[in-house]
Amino acid sequence: MTTTGEAPARKLTAKGRATRDRIIKAAAELMYEHGAQNTNNEQIRIAAGVSGSQLTRHFPTKESLVRAVLARQADVIRARHQVPEFAELDSFAALRRWADTFTASLDMVRGGCTFGSLAAEVVKTEPSYRDAVSDGFEQWQELFRRGLSIMRERGELRPDADPVALTHLIAAAFQGGALLDQAVGDSKPLRDALYGALAYVESFATRP
Amino acid sequence: MTTTGEAPARKLTAKGRATRDRIIKAAAELMYEHGAQNTNNEQIRIAAGVSGSQLTRHFPTKESLVRAVLARQADVIRARHQVPEFAELDSFAALRRWADTFTASLDMVRGGCTFGSLAAEVVKTEPSYRDAVSDGFEQWQELFRRGLSIMRERGELRPDADPVALTHLIAAAFQGGALLDQAVGDSKPLRDALYGALAYVESFATRP
Missing domain, CATH: 1.10.10.60 (Homeodomain-like)
Known part of the structure; x- marks a missing residue:
């Protein structure tokens, strides 16, 4: 940076x-x-x-x-994901707990994702914002990629589960769902999107 | 309005x-x-x-x-969805063709969704933007809800498939994926998110 x-x-x-x-x-x-x-x-x-x-x-x-705020929000979000109850985001139960926590937050309805909503507002305005935005999304998604990779290595996810692709679905469902929540002032879009994304991840489980 | x-x-x-x-x-x-x-x-x-x-x-x-632009972009998007090749977005094939068309568009990589990126930029700034944003998302999602409802009525989707919830997943995957594309300058996040969402919809098919 x-x-x-x-x-x-x-x-x-x-x-x-x-x-x-x-x-x-x-x-x-x-x-x-x-x-x-x-x-x-x-x-x-x-x-x-x-x-x-x-x-x-x-x-x-x-x-x-604005760049300093983007960097701070990315740090805050990473810290909020690295708490004991989410473990390493490396189990179906941990992913569900993560979704439960974030869909219960009224922030999503009021103002969207604390990082993503600012990112979406400023991404077109300065080239250096795009770098900060891309860095923040990358750090956040790395947490999910790592968790899903661990689950696949342990044999909890089938070999054809792609941690990169599944992370993109989870991340997009979260960001898009938070935007829809914010627009309609209701938490249903994010909940539907996120639990749908997790149900799809679970469809790759080796044990039903 | x-x-x-x-x-x-x-x-x-x-x-x-x-x-x-x-x-x-x-x-x-x-x-x-x-x-x-x-x-x-x-x-x-x-x-x-x-x-x-x-x-x-x-x-x-x-x-x-800005309100007139939001209304226009919503109209343009609706028109782009109501073309013969997407039919009524009421078959798995039509949904795949829709995803193929929009993920192939370089717009998503360059500037995100033509409606959603402006919506995300302005949604916090004026109460009247929130109405216009909410209207636009609503009109767009209605197309998917209707298509999925028709598929369920025809027995192509199981009775437990929820057109509202599945539409929220598709819409969120699209909006979030377009934002991630725009941030990283690559079309992979949107493609992964959208085809993941459609694969989940297809998991409700009555015939595999």
């Missing part, structure tokens, strides 16, 4: 880093709620409790801030 | 209507390429070959224009 126009995080003092993190967190919340387009410096400054000069020192351009 | 601030199309002369359509078409292309956010009046005016006053007479606000 390039750092054009952005203060490199690793050269910051502890205090500077805390300020930077506070700005990114405030920006992430505002952009999730209203879209990146409808989020301005003044709102971010107030929400983060920083001065205008602090904001522009850390993020001289909106582009640098 | 409200018409706040927008000249009602039905009261226009033939010439006025042609101008209005030209503006919407030019705006749709620019917004698809660069996003609504990065499309301004001047670009639309030049692409449509109209004066600034013509543009603002038809669309006094950007909001009114």
